[in-house]
Amino acid sequence: MMWAYVLKLVILLPLVCGLLIACLWAWRKLEARLPGNQGEKLIHVRETMMVGTGTRLAVIEFEGKRLLVSVSRGGVTLIDKAGQ
Numbered sequence: 001m002m003w004a005y006v007l008k009l010v011i012l013l014p015l016v017c018g019l020l021i022a023c024l025w026a027w028r029k030l031e032a033r034l035p036g037n038q039g040e041k042l043i044h045v046r047e048t049m050m051v052g053t054g055t056r057l058a059v060i061e062f063e064g065k066r067l068l069v070s071v072s073r074g075g076v077t078l079i080d081k082a083g084q
Helices: 002-033
Strands: 043-052 055-062 065-072 075-082
Touching: 043 065
Parallel strands: none
Antiparallel strands: 043 055, 055 065, 065 075
């Protein structure tokens, strides 16, 4: 009796975890296609890079200009502008 329970646990637990991971992956991929997310966006994040614990550099494009910003827990700081 105990072996049947352990066997079911060993088989079904990875199956349920795999289905959960597959659903989360599908949601992430299909979220951009939902009706509320249609239309052209004015701001595009072109690239991000981690530079330290909790700090990132990001290149943002807005109205033909590229902005280099630092993003951390303390806020967002403009570092440089490029473009017109």
